[in-house]
Amino acid sequence: MDHILVKELKEARRSCGLSQAMLAARINVAPQVVKRLEVGIGSVTTLVAAKAALDFQLNGIGPGRTLGDQIRGRRLRKGLSLEALARRTKLSRATIASLEQGNGSVRSLLRLLSVIAPNARRRAKERAFWGAGDKLDRDSRFTPPDFMEHIYAAFGEIDLDPCAHLLSPVIARRHIILSEGGDGLVDDWSGRLAFMNPPFSALLIWLKRAFAQWQAGHVETVVCLVPVRSDSAWFHETLSPVADIYLLQGRVRFLDSEGKGQPTPFSLMLLTLGASTEQRMRFASLVPGFWMTRAPDMAGPSMTT
Ligand SMILES: C[S@@+](CC[C@H](N)C(=O)[O-])C[C@H]1O[C@@H](n2cnc3c(N)ncnc32)[C@H](O)[C@@H]1O
Structure with a gap:
């Protein structure tokens, strides 16, 4: 449950100066939904909406326009069939296929990412220059x-x-x-x-x-x-x-x-x-x-x- 995707979601919200209620209003859900999302509970569609609202992007999964495309691309790049990945993650083939369509639960998504992209990192926010704090x-x-x-x-x-x-x-x-x-x-x-x-x-x-x-x-x-x-x-x-x-x-x-x-x-x-x-x-x-x-x-x- 401690994949970077969830660990940094809260931080991304805070760095945008948003409360849970404000983010909830932006993505049209109840504040409780955001609260649960920040501990890794909820649906992938809500997570994707929250990521978009916060311009929170992950590096290290793979190319692709959507999270589902990235996951699929990553699996294929690793040469894994749905069956092979199902065995490794202990998720069903149907669950993985659903995640690759952008559906499913955050819990399953995190389990999948911890196997195929354990080193995914939050992409730095865009700035015009290297910051003063850089090396x-x-x-x-x-x-x-x-x-x-x-x-x-x-x-x-x-x-x-x-x-x-x-x-x-x-x-x-x-x-x-x-x-x-x-x-x-x-x-x-x-x-x-x-x-x-x-x-x-x-x-x-x-x-x-x-x-x-x-x-x-x-x-x-x-x-x-x-x-x-x-x-x-x-x-x-x-x-x-x-x-x-x-x-x-x-x-x-x-x-x-x-x-x-x-x-x-x-x-x-x-x-x-x-x-x-x-x-x-x-x-x-x-x-x-x-x-x-x-x-x-x-x-x-x-x-x-
Ligand atoms: C961003 S690095 C790029 C290095 C290399 N061109 C590359 O693409 O990997 C820029 C380099 O320019 C060098 N540099 C700075 N002032 C210079 C100068 N007046 N003449 C030549 N090199 C310089 C620095 O030492 C630095 O390593």
Whole structure:
């Protein structure tokens, strides 16, 4: 009964500033129903409604639009038939099938999750930046190898990582490494393809550097993995007219210095300069998200600031 799903539900409600009665009103049930839900008793449909009302999401089950889809996906990924999972969980096949349809009881759901997804974690709430409370090394989060595989497959071999790190798994012909005396904001970027996942606390400076090196013809194509941050006039006036922007669905788990995946509490985009249509299409076939289309005649009025 102590699966994270129930343990953190109360905390999620409190962090939204809601009483049990307020959450109950939001999802149209009696306050008693919420109270019982918070100790693991109730129906999956009510639980799903409460999760949606609190924007409470779990990481670590699997892809899928609904909890039922995620559970089914997880079972299939583990190569388990309904019978095999029934044996392991001591639930009936019909109960598991019902849970995979988004029905059933929370009690059964928790038993199922404790077997197929014991390490599921609550997804961090979205923020615009790493928080002040995050570790000091928040600018040294490394792009995970599975995401890099998609970059290599879509764009080809990387000539340069201009803000590299000795512990980073990014494979490139040349790395500019601060601790070895390099400076990606000063040293030339040369080559066909540069891949940049820069320190996010200095994002604008790095985007300006990438743009300048690309515009000067030092590098043919630049691929940047960065937060979706589009507030500056420079972004609107100078960068966005020439950049292609892919809004990523889901979040990338960057690696810390020990190689552990860290939740990223904000949305990310891939911003490319000089990438071909073919490269961009290949990327879209590998990673969920979409390339934004530009409609210059529909741009809004400029801000003076
Ligand atoms: C977010 S990490 C990404 C590392 C690597 N590019 C990756 O994707 O795994 C950004 C790195 O930029 C490095 N860095 C910061 N300022 C730099 C500079 N002026 N020149 C080169 N690297 C820098 C930091 O050491 C940090 O490790």
